[in-house]
Amino acid sequence: MRVVLQRTKQSSVxxxxxxxxxxxxxxxxxVGITHEDTNDDxxxxxxxxxxxxxxxxxxGKMNHSLLDVEGQILSISQFTLYGDCRKGRRPNFMNAAKPEAAxxxxxxxxxVLRTKGIDVQTGKFGAMMDVELVNDGPVTLIVESK
Incomplete structure (x- = not known):
């Protein structure tokens, strides 16, 4: 599982x-999911x-978590995070999980995020989406399970 997260002042899909x-x-x-991911990931x-x-x-130091600041999450499915661009000019998405499993x-x-007390908003799985955000910082990180 691979997640690119951005700290935001506001965002919408x-x-x-x-x-x-x-x-x-x-x-x-x-949020990107590969075919090897499980509930543990x-x-x-x-x-x-x-x-x-x-x-x-x-x-001004980064010492607070999302829970500490009572922040929200906008979660957007993103199979292209598992695009492999090493060969040719068109990405290969073989590492992304099949849509049903993903x-x-x-x-x-x-x-799971909601059970932790987070207000989670989402996009629409599998749809073409327009995402707007104001990146705060900017702070952008990648979190992976493997």
């Missing part, structure tokens, strides 16, 4: 001209994300 998810302060997550990544100390304290783990991931 639109499908067919309709806003389907939006947040204020928190994290925008681009999801549990590890979810726990890591909500507890990463990447929000600033009163002194959707199941993606939904499980969002449910």
């Amino acid at each position: 639109t499908v067919d001209g309709e806003v389907v998810g939006q947040i204020q302060k928190g994290l925008t997550l681009l 999801v549990d590890y990544v979810a726990d890591k994300i909500v507890n990463l100390r990447i929000f600033e304290d009163e002194e 959707k199941e783990l993606y939904n499980y991931f969002n449910d």
Whole structure:
């Protein structure tokens, strides 16, 4: 499992001209799932994300977690995170999980985040989405289970 996270002041995702998810302060997550991922991978990544100390304290140091600042998450499925660009000019997506399996783990991931007390908004799995965000910092990190 691979997640690109961006600390955001606000973000939204639109499908067919309709806003389907939006947040204020928190994290925008681009979520990639590979065919080898399991619930254990999801549990590890979810726990890591909500507890990463990447929000600033009163002194401007990154000492607070998403839980500490009561931030939100905008979670967006992103199979292209497993695109392999080493050969040719068109990415190979063989490492991305098949849609049925990926959707199941993606939904499980969002449910795990919610059980940790996080307000989670999402895009629409498998849809073409327009994502807008104001990156705070900017702070952008990659969290992987392997």
